[in-house]
Amino acid sequence: MASGTRGALTRDAVLEAAAGLVRRHGPEALTMRGLAAELGTAVTSIYWHVGGREALLDALVERTMADLGEIRPSGATPGARVVSVAHTLRRRLREHPHLVALVHERGLTERMFLPAQQALVREAHAAGLRGARAAEFVRAVQFQVVGHVLVERNRERAPAQHPGEEELWGAGAAGDDPALARALAGPVDTERLFTTAVEALVRALLAPDGSDGA
Amino acid sequence: MASGTRGALTRDAVLEAAAGLVRRHGPEALTMRGLAAELGTAVTSIYWHVGGREALLDALVERTMADLGEIRPSGATPGARVVSVAHTLRRRLREHPHLVALVHERGLTERMFLPAQQALVREAHAAGLRGARAAEFVRAVQFQVVGHVLVERNRERAPAQHPGEEELWGAGAAGDDPALARALAGPVDTERLFTTAVEALVRALLAPDGSDGA
DNA sequence: ACCTGAACACCGTTCAAGT
DNA sequence: ACCTGAACACCGTTCAAGT
Numbered sequence: 001m002a003s004g005t006r007g008a009l010t011r012d013a014v015l016e017a018a019a020g021l022v023r024r025h026g027p028e029a030l031t032m033r034g035l036a037a038e039l040g041t042a043v044t045s046i047y048w049h050v051g052g053r054e055a056l057l058d059a060l061v062e063r064t065m066a067d068l069g070e071i072r073p074s075g076a077t078p079g080a081r082v083v084s085v086a087h088t089l090r091r092r093l094r095e096h097p098h099l100v101a102l103v104h105e106r107g108l109t110e111r112m113f114l115p116a117q118q119a120l121v122r123e124a125h126a127a128g129l130r131g132a133r134a135a136e137f138v139r140a141v142q143f144q145v146v147g148h149v150l151v152e153r154n155r156e157r158a159p160a161q162h163p164g165e166e167e168l169w170g171a172g173a174a175g176d177d178p179a180l181a182r183a184l185a186g187p188v189d190t191e192r193l194f195t196t197a198v199e200a201l202v203r204a205l206l207a208p209d210g211s212d213g214a
Numbered sequence: 215m216a217s218g219t220r221g222a223l224t225r226d227a228v229l230e231a232a233a234g235l236v237r238r239h240g241p242e243a244l245t246m247r248g249l250a251a252e253l254g255t256a257v258t259s260i261y262w263h264v265g266g267r268e269a270l271l272d273a274l275v276e277r278t279m280a281d282l283g284e285i286r287p288s289g290a291t292p293g294a295r296v297v298s299v300a301h302t303l304r305r306r307l308r309e310h311p312h313l314v315a316l317v318h319e320r321g322l323t324e325r326m327f328l329p330a331q332q333a334l335v336r337e338a339h340a341a342g343l344r345g346a347r348a349a350e351f352v353r354a355v356q357f358q359v360v361g362h363v364l365v366e367r368n369r370e371r372a373p374a375q376h377p378g379e380e381e382l383w384g385a386g387a388a389g390d391d392p393a394l395a396r397a398l399a400g401p402v403d404t405e406r407l408f409t410t411a412v413e414a415l416v417r418a419l420l421a422p423d424g425s426d427g428a
Numbered sequence: 429a430c431c432t433g434a435a436c437a438c439c440g441t442t443c444a445a446g447t
Numbered sequence: 448a449c450c451t452g453a454a455c456a457c458c459g460t461t462c463a464a465g466t
Contacts, residue, residue: 033440042451043441048450124394130393131391131397132393132394139398140410140414143365150365151361151364154318157321180338180348183345183348183350184353193353197357197415201414204413204417245457256431256433257433258462266460267459
């Protein structure tokens, strides 16, 4: 069991082992005692190197968030580049399935978005938005992307829901629109939905005639 | 301490006491032993009436979700009515601060939105959308609203973030747009942001010329 | 049918003691 | 400086026993 690198225990070795545990079995499987067993050391050694469980999870989030890296927009128009930033962030977050929940529990969703924020500001300026309008645009995209990822992760974890949409839209409950009933009863194409929503939001907020101009 | 209604212990009395504990101190404060103490009964009696902790939380979510009630749209146009549905759902969820996290943990965010779904389908039809297009519209609004509430709740729980937007946008980091730097460094008007985002999404998706029409 | 105490198998954390 | 075992104060859950 003790897969720890023999020799002196280091803070990094503890974090590495903890990250592995979380990656393989989720955050709830990370117990101080289990981690110590995996490292072949005493529980209390972990406290010496990284502190308690909370500090350990903090360090883990920090470490994973750091290698999300910077985000390079691509596309011809500001709108297209904003959409590309959204897609990149979503993809990166999906590569670390447990991170999202961990970050959410810690109230760090805001920080999660920081690397993307500068890029979005540049695009907002390029699209002619400035000041408070630009800030609101950046925030709207941020809430949209992070919110979508949270909801998406959520429904992946709980595939069967009762009573769910299937039952609700099973019969001819949708008046005279069977195609709609079928669509709502079936699974969601979250990738497509994400694209649709982000594109719609960007289109509306970058339109020359915003609804709250003045 | 024992605030329990004297006499026979009922499933309802247990749920009532549990709901009070969660409302006052949050879900993590709900322990089987603490609840038993509050009820002036043995821990194991709770197991007889409602089952374990997981079943207890399930019942609590069920019960709170039930009194979210149906949603009546208001407004002159379909677009305005959709926005009103979004606002109503957001307001109701904010009245039960702990519910959102509880529902999220249980993977029930989808169910949370069911009462609003029928109303949205009606408005989609009224706006001329049908079939898959209408379904996608409903889903987009659903993800938007629930996602926003999740992010909003999250940042309320963790007001101080380091390094946060304040530091990032403190200096003249935003090129030549001090108004934007100030806006991004300051707090978020989530209510206004919610309105802006929902209105933008609805405007774009209900526009006669959608970007992905056939 | 309803309620009980005791016991089991876990937790995270602290602390005094070792080297 | 680093690591240890023992102990503390909790958990949720099960079970055999009571009435």
